[in-house]
Amino acid sequence: MNAPQPPESTLLLARALMARRSVTPEDGGCQGLLAERLRALGFSTEALRSGNTDNLWARRGIGRPLVCFAGHTDVVPTGPLDQWHSDPFVPEERDGLLFGRGAADMKSSLAAFVTAMEAFLAVHPEPRGSLAVLLTSDEEGPATDGTVKVVEQLRARGEAMDFCVVGEPTSVAALGDTIKNGRRGSLSGALTVRGVQGHIAYPNLARNPIHGALPALAELAAVTWDEGNEYFQPTSFQCSNIHAGTGAGNVIPGDLRVDFNFRFSPCSTVESLKAGVHGILDRHGLDYGLQWSLSGMPFLTPRGRLVAALTDSIRAETGLAPELSTSGGTSDGRFIATHCPEVVEFGPVNASIHKLNEHIRVADVAALSRIYRGVLERLLA
Numbered sequence: 001m002n003a004p005q006p007p008e009s010t011l012l013l014a015r016a017l018m019a020r021r022s023v024t025p026e027d028g029g030c031q032g033l034l035a036e037r038l039r040a041l042g043f044s045t046e047a048l049r050s051g052n053t054d055n056l057w058a059r060r061g062i063g064r065p066l067v068c069f070a071g072h073t074d075v076v077p078t079g080p081l082d083q084w085h086s087d088p089f090v091p092e093e094r095d096g097l098l099f100g101r102g103a104a105d106m107k108s109s110l111a112a113f114v115t116a117m118e119a120f121l122a123v124h125p126e127p128r129g130s131l132a133v134l135l136t137s138d139e140e141g142p143a144t145d146g147t148v149k150v151v152e153q154l155r156a157r158g159e160a161m162d163f164c165v166v167g168e169p170t171s172v173a174a175l176g177d178t179i180k181n182g183r184r185g186s187l188s189g190a191l192t193v194r195g196v197q198g199h200i201a202y203p204n205l206a207r208n209p210i211h212g213a214l215p216a217l218a219e220l221a222a223v224t225w226d227e228g229n230e231y232f233q234p235t236s237f238q239c240s241n242i243h244a245g246t247g248a249g250n251v252i253p254g255d256l257r258v259d260f261n262f263r264f265s266p267c268s269t270v271e272s273l274k275a276g277v278h279g280i281l282d283r284h285g286l287d288y289g290l291q292w293s294l295s296g297m298p299f300l301t302p303r304g305r306l307v308a309a310l311t312d313s314i315r316a317e318t319g320l321a322p323e324l325s326t327s328g329g330t331s332d333g334r335f336i337a338t339h340c341p342e343v344v345e346f347g348p349v350n351a352s353i354h355k356l357n358e359h360i361r362v363a364d365v366a367a368l369s370r371i372y373r374g375v376l377e378r379l380l381a
């Protein structure tokens with residue numbers, strides 16, 4: 001095997017991935033490009049398509065521990081093209097920054113995965129364990145046919161992971177300042193409060209669901225659901241949408257619809273949150289219907305071998321001591337954590353993700369590859 005890849009190889013691969021239009025759930029050929037690079041390293045690759053989603057599982061070796069890099073090839077839509085300073089699918093470097101959709105979320109991470117393994121295997125062709133890559137094209141969408149399906153297949157055939165690094169953009173101000181070692185759970189509710197429609201001038205002949213629901217909603221918003229712990233913020237209740245009325249100014253509406261969400265810590269359970277909501281709604285005497293949707297359970301990887309390896313690698317590359325955090329939204333880490341005992345997320349600065357003119361520092365692209373390689377050195381060399 002040849003010498004390790006030069007630093008610009010990660011940038012070139014990142015640009016090649018960014019040039020592929022892979023708006024969720026489209027992959028745009030990204031996984032094929034990465035699979036080709038991985039096969040050249042001795043990986044076996046499996047295309048595991050589910051529904052309209054492309055998934056890739058690639059593995060090299062059969063020994064333990066198995067270190068997996070995981071991520072997604074899909075990106076969010078661009079938004080108004082006339083508000084981008086350059087074509088979002090034509091990567092452009094300006095003032096030390098690389099612009100384009102997916103620059104930070106997360107095609108630079110995918111490129112860094114591959115070049116980190118290329119450099120590592122050039123020095124350690126027979127590592128002490130195995131390597132794997134898990135990719136999906138639906139992380140930015142409903143996330144029902146992607147990573148969760150691959151994990152189900154791995155579990156069914158008894159193929160275990162030991163460590164997993166998800167390449168989500170976790171850094172806040174500088175590359176390496178934050179590692180996500182867990183995420184909160186997400187529980188949503190679709191509430192309908194039923195009233196009686198009528199003329200606004202004759203409230204005695206109607207029942208206004210807005211008036212009935214407001215005190216209950218105020219109480220729900222004021223509840224301290226838990227205090228959190230050393231790793232997790234307290235559980236948060238937030239209303240996202242409220243709708244009632246016909247559009248006419250003289251009609252009492254017949255019902256009120258409210259969408260709300262809990263981002264919850266392990267200090268609360270799904271059952272306790274549901275019971276608390278129903279208790280408040282019942283106490284206020286509301287006539288209501290409530291549909292629940294659980295999109296993810298909380299997970300946590302405490303300080304251990306993976307956190308230590310990533311922390312030490314970041315410190316060696318950047319001089320920073322990263323903060324461990326469980327803040328932010330959900331990620332595919334929630335699915336992998338059901339099958340892998342140690343899961344962390346680490347990637348570029350996330351200030352521009354999902355925004356117009358998404359970008360990453362050019363210098364961070366190669367640095368990210370060196371950090372991922374450092375993790376492999378500490379776990380498999």
